[in-house]
Amino acid sequence: MLEFNFSKPENKLVCFISGRMGTENNEAFLSRVTDMAGESKKTLANPASLKVCFDMKEVTYIASSFIRSCIVVSRLVEDGNFNIINASPVIKKTFKIAGLDELLKVK
């Protein structure tokens, strides 16, 4: 499942993600997030100020394709404007082993 919350004062797009992020639903996921990020940028005076956050509180599993999508989305915004929050210990460890926890600012 995927829900969005865009708060304009903070220029922040939060994506609430839940369930198993397998390969089968990744393409649709990436497409929706990319579209939403594009739309959000359009509403900002300074599109480069957009921040994107993945709230992964309800995520139980992530596939390689999802990890690649995180990298793609992190590149849609300026350096440092992407982060991941509420990752479970297992998901945190997954990003850690992948060597991407710092790049994607996983919390």
Next chain:
Amino acid sequence: MNDFEKMADEMLEKAQIAAAVFQQLNQKETDRIVEKVFHAGFNARVKLARMAHEETGMGNWQHKVLKNVIATQLVYESIKNMKTVGVISENHLTGITEIAQPLGPIFAIVPVTNPTSTVLYKTLICLKSRNPVIFSVHRNAINAGKEAVRICYEAALKAGAPDDCLQIVQEHSRELTHAIMTHPKLALILATGGTGLVRAAYSSGNPAIGVGPGNVPVFIDKSADIPFAVSSVISSKTFDNGTICASEQSIVVEKKISGKVMAEFKKQGGYFLNPEEVKKLENVAIDPSSGGMSAAIVGKPARYIADLAGIMLPENVHLMLAPLNGIGKDYPLSGEILAPILGYFECDSYNDAIKTCIDLNFLGGIGHTASIYANDDKRVIEFAQIMNAGRIVVNTPSSQGAVGWTYNTLAPSLTLGCGTGGKNITTENISAQHLINIQRVARRRPNYSFHNFDLDRYNSEKFTGKNLDSAYYKNQ
């Protein structure tokens, strides 16, 4: 960073992500993947065997089918119920709980002699332990190797394995192999191959399980069933034209039974070379630059090799035996030759025979395999204690016996540990249990003796070690 380092980096980055994703899977999900890959590999056993035979020109395809069966059906049978994920054992008495964790990306080197079977076997044991693999298949077997990897990878993905859980090196070069072996993201090298490659693996700075060469002595004791022993040796040494590193290399017998053994070999398809023919065979079987076996005769039938050497073989001969008077570089046929050629040693006494086996064992085959035919268990144990071999196979075809599961209960494996003698970490047949890190949860179970002992006594020099020991163990 040069091009090879870039290629290695790309492959290891993918493998690292695959390792991260893989460690989320539970035992059931892992077992499902292994089962599906087993079925895919098992179903492709004939196709892959034919491809390997056609591409390498070694062995024969029917025997390669059997190797693929061992690498799939038998390996699967041996690991399917193995616990490799999460809690794998709990002991309430000791308070120890063992937890299995995957190692991470594994670099698997695949030899030309057993290309598809090694890919199938390494795939199953690595997936069972949730480790992604990067394969490097010998250049002369690359197409068969690629096809084996493709079949396994497709099945693994369909069953829910992570992307890039299996990769194969597309370009062969020493630089690329070195770049992968020394990459900091690599967890382990599973090196099955020549001495140079195994040494390179061990000196890479990354952990390695390597397999050294073999030089299997076969002692046929006076208590042996000679026709049975000879039949067993011939079936093993001609299996896939001798390409298994655990295949017999020399026969050692006492003089008093040599006549019977020679007659039996001749009866069953062996041919004893005369001294002139031994020289002719050395000229084609040995590479003069290295002093080791020539690649041109590896896995070739006896008649093909005899034709190359200009030796006329009688009809129905499958195996050549070279009577030798010594061991070492002056007698090159006393070393490892992966073809249907055996050294033959006739010794004055039992002790001489055992000493000959020691010399053969230490001539490039330390830690690998030794073979004995005997119906006297005292002799079996004596022989086993004298040999430096991870496996001492008894009344068994050595090729199949060492590989395991068909003639004994050794784990079926195409990577046979050779212990420290062979510069290996273990003498075991390598399987999935060697590819996990085991964490031990150690619960409090106080040591009664230690906790009830007045520890201040250790600080006093008036107590001798003997006094302290007696007091420590008092009333026990």
